[in-house]
Amino acid sequence: MQPPVLELVDLKKNIKNKEIIRGINLTLGPAEILGFLGPNGAGKTTTIRMIVGLIRPTAGSVKICGYSIADDFIRAMSNVGCIIESPEMYKFLSGMENLRQLSNMDKRITRQRVDEVVELVGLQKRIEDKVSTYSLGMRQRLGIAQALLCRPKLLILDEPVNGLDPAGITEFRNLIRRLAHEEEMAIFVSSHLLSEAQLMCDQVAIIRQGSIVKTATVKDILNTETVEWRLDNPVKAARLLKEKWGIEALRENGNTITAAVGENRLELINQVFVNEGIELRYSIPRQNTLEDMFLDLTEGDEIA
Amino acid sequence: MLRLIENEVFKIIFKKRLLIVFGILLVLITAFAYGQDNSLNRTKARLAGRIGITASTDWKKLCEQQIIDLKNRLESPYGHEEDKPATRVRIEQLQYYLENNINPLDSSAAKFTTQFMEQSIFLFLPLLIIILAGDIVSGEAANGTIKLILTRNIPRWKVLLSKLAALLMLEIIVLLMAAVISAAVSGVFFGYGGWTAPVATGFRVIGDRLETLGVVNVPQWQYALMVYGLAYFVSIVVGTVSFMISVLVKSTSASIGVMMSALIGGNFLSHFMSDWKITRYLFMVNLRLTDYLAGSFQPVAGINMAFSVTVLSVWAVAALAISFVYFMRQDILV
Numbered sequence: 001m002q003p004p005v006l007e008l009v010d011l012k013k014n015i016k017n018k019e020i021i022r023g024i025n026l027t028l029g030p031a032e033i034l035g036f037l038g039p040n041g042a043g044k045t046t047t048i049r050m051i052v053g054l055i056r057p058t059a060g061s062v063k064i065c066g067y068s069i070a071d072d073f074i075r076a077m078s079n080v081g082c083i084i085e086s087p088e089m090y091k092f093l094s095g096m097e098n099l100r101q102l103s104n105m106d107k108r109i110t111r112q113r114v115d116e117v118v119e120l121v122g123l124q125k126r127i128e129d130k131v132s133t134y135s136l137g138m139r140q141r142l143g144i145a146q147a148l149l150c151r152p153k154l155l156i157l158d159e160p161v162n163g164l165d166p167a168g169i170t171e172f173r174n175l176i177r178r179l180a181h182e183e184e185m186a187i188f189v190s191s192h193l194l195s196e197a198q199l200m201c202d203q204v205a206i207i208r209q210g211s212i213v214k215t216a217t218v219k220d221i222l223n224t225e226t227v228e229w230r231l232d233n234p235v236k237a238a239r240l241l242k243e244k245w246g247i248e249a250l251r252e253n254g255n256t257i258t259a260a261v262g263e264n265r266l267e268l269i270n271q272v273f274v275n276e277g278i279e280l281r282y283s284i285p286r287q288n289t290l291e292d293m294f295l296d297l298t299e300g301d302e303i304a
Numbered sequence: 305m306l307r308l309i310e311n312e313v314f315k316i317i318f319k320k321r322l323l324i325v326f327g328i329l330l331v332l333i334t335a336f337a338y339g340q341d342n343s344l345n346r347t348k349a350r351l352a353g354r355i356g357i358t359a360s361t362d363w364k365k366l367c368e369q370q371i372i373d374l375k376n377r378l379e380s381p382y383g384h385e386e387d388k389p390a391t392r393v394r395i396e397q398l399q400y401y402l403e404n405n406i407n408p409l410d411s412s413a414a415k416f417t418t419q420f421m422e423q424s425i426f427l428f429l430p431l432l433i434i435i436l437a438g439d440i441v442s443g444e445a446a447n448g449t450i451k452l453i454l455t456r457n458i459p460r461w462k463v464l465l466s467k468l469a470a471l472l473m474l475e476i477i478v479l480l481m482a483a484v485i486s487a488a489v490s491g492v493f494f495g496y497g498g499w500t501a502p503v504a505t506g507f508r509v510i511g512d513r514l515e516t517l518g519v520v521n522v523p524q525w526q527y528a529l530m531v532y533g534l535a536y537f538v539s540i541v542v543g544t545v546s547f548m549i550s551v552l553v554k555s556t557s558a559s560i561g562v563m564m565s566a567l568i569g570g571n572f573l574s575h576f577m578s579d580w581k582i583t584r585y586l587f588m589v590n591l592r593l594t595d596y597l598a599g600s601f602q603p604v605a606g607i608n609m610a611f612s613v614t615v616l617s618v619w620a621v622a623a624l625a626i627s628f629v630y631f632m633r634q635d636i637l638v
Contacts, residue, residue, distance in 0.1 A: 015635075052455045054636040078457040088448030092318050101314070104307040105456045146452070 003066030004029050005079075005154045005186035006051070011060035013046055020046050022210040023060065028186045030153070033176065035201035035218075036190040037290075039298050043210045044190045045085060048158050051188070052082050064154055078106075081152035083160060087143020091132040095123060095142050098131060102146050109149050117145040120175070136163030144172070148179075155179065155187045161196055173200045198222075198290040208298050216293075224288045227266055228258045232279040240276060241269070255281075260288075308462060312470035316436065319443075322477065325432050329482055332428070333489050337416060341493040344411055363407045371398050400504060400519065412498020414524040416490035417483055421531050422598065424482070426591040427571060429535055430542040432482075434563045436474055437546035439556035440467050441631070445638050446555050454636060464631050468547060468624075475539040479532055503527040505597050508608075527597070534593040541587060541616040542567075548623035551631050554638060584611075587619040 006028040013021040021043045028034050038044050049055040051062050053069045053076075062069040067076040089098045099118070103109035118127050121141040131139065140163050147155060157176075161169050177200070179185045191197045197204060198218055206214045231237055234257045238249040241259055249259035261269065266285060273280055316322065351366045374395045378388060401408045421429070441464070444450040453463055487496070501524045508515040522530075542563075550559045570588020573580075583589055590612035 049636065054451060054454060056633070056635060073459060074457045077455065080455065082455050084451045084455065086448070088452060090315065090318075090449055091447070092320075093315075097314075097318075101311050102452070102456070104311050105453070105458055150457075 007063040030184040035197035035204040038207035079153040081147035082156035095127040230281040308466035337490040413491040414498035417486040422594040438560035441550040442559040499525040
């Protein structure tokens with residue numbers, strides 16, 4: 001069996017005796033897009049830096065296509081393309097000269113490949129101009145181009161849509177999905193734009209204070225429905241939910257309660273409420289978003 | 305590896321560092337050549353006015369007069385005691401020139417080219433090297449591109465080695481520029497010849513006496529090569545130390561600042577605290593290697609060519625070791 005494209009095992013990092021990352025486990029297979037989400041200071045960038053070998057982990061291991069980043073850096077990194085934070089390039093060089101610099105560092109990258117990625121990110125017209133004259137969005141495109149140069153199996157993108165306009169974001173999302181599906185690239189995207197991550201990713205991992213608090217597929221998140229009821233006896237209703245279906249209800253203000261229910265059970269629940277003599281004014285199913293889950297999980301966090 | 309070095313050279317050239325160095329050299333050398341021409345003419349005129357002959361016809365008389373002047377200065381009760389050993393060495397050197405029929409007042413492009421490097425080797429040349437080396441690593445940390453080159457499938461030591469190799473190559477170019485500009489500019493003032501004129505070298509200063517037993521005459525071009533060879537050695541040492549600072553600090557201005565203050569501070573130390581023994585182990589105090597060739601008096605007693613070369617080599621090796629170990633282990637947090 002092929003090893004996963006990316007495997008993090010109990011990854012830890014202490015900086016100045018402070019635990020920044022407290023044991024992260026994660027695997028990512030080919031053609032999967034993982035959104036790596038978390039509030040500021042949760043440890044997203046530190047984790048990414050450990051994956052690409054910029055920071056040495058205190059404990060644990062990073063494996064890329066089965067090669068350990070600590071013991072087999074060259075072979076591991078041969079499979080990685082990345083943008084770490086903002087895509088820094090040499091501003092005194094042109095876009096093309098920047099890409100040539102990088103293609104000089106890897107024998108596999110041909111001149112033809114360089115032209116190919118330039119076209120892929122749509123920078124043909126400005127590629128001979130100095131990077132200092134580029135807009136943030138163009139730098140972002142150049143950053144993506146350099147990450148794709150070596151046809152990586154793993155693409156790591158740290159906040160990739162910063163500075164792109166709405167059309168650029170859509171275009172970028174389509175590009176990412178195409179790369180994953182057509183070239184079977186595993187893509188690891190960190191972002192704080194949740195609505196964007198929801199559209200772009202297959203799965204998400206939410207990191208909070210250095211540990212992953214939740215991993216889920218985006219599909220599952222969207223399928224979890226919450227229902228809000230307004231009725232005359234919320235205490236009784238909550239008790240019924242708990243007794244019959246084991247569902248914890250949240251009592252909101254006055255006569256309103258909310259609870260997460262599975263699919264297709266709402267009619268049944270309502271039927272029982274009525275049979276038990278509860279006067280039901282209304283029940284509204286609400287589709288959950290990634291944002292709801294994120295805020296639930298990271299509530300009350302302060303930047304560490 | 306060659307392609308990595310090519311990358312580094314390309315970056316330095318595009319950052320216009322070499323152009324800056326070229327500009328500084330051009331301006332300074334022109335000023336220096338003009339000044340030297342001026343002061344030489346004045347010296348000649350002054351001496352000639354006093355003893356009534358022209359320098360070009362009889363330089364020996366001028367030389368004798370200079371020796372008499374220096375001797376008077378030596379015996380003067382108002383002279384500084386600490387200047388006297390240097391004056392004594394200078395007299396003996398002039399005497400040697402006189403006995404061996406070498407005209408020390410003669411000037412030519414060849415001589416100027418040599419002298420310029422002799423004067424630059426302890427401060428000006430190192431400053432130029434710092435301009436090149438100061439941001440070679442810290443510059444990448446400051447603008448974040450270090451992340452770009454360290455996330456390739458290339459080990460860190462190779463990245464660092466290619467930078468070092470690029471630096472050592474560009475130092476040669478700086479020295480070549482200095483030589484060519486000096487020769488070209490000074491030729492306008494002094495004529496383009498003088499490359500085969502004999503130069504005395506091999507003086508040894510023992511205490512405050514000049515030892516002339518080992519002195520040999522070599523043609524000027526050969527002497528110039530020796531001077532530029534030593535200058536390259538100094539460049540390598542200053543370059544590696546500067547390289548280390550560039551690895552250790554994350555900002556270009558801090559890197560250049562640290563090196564400049566170290567150099568200038570070192571020059572102060574060698575002048576004002578020459579009796580403080582520990583200063584002789586600082587690299588900045590040992591940069592005047594060409595003085596050993598010419599036989600000038602050493603401000604810090606008891607150091608010689610072998611000592612200085614050893615000290616400088618130890619500094620270079622230590623700087624390299626620290627640079628590589630630190631760079632290999634460092635967490636990139638920028």
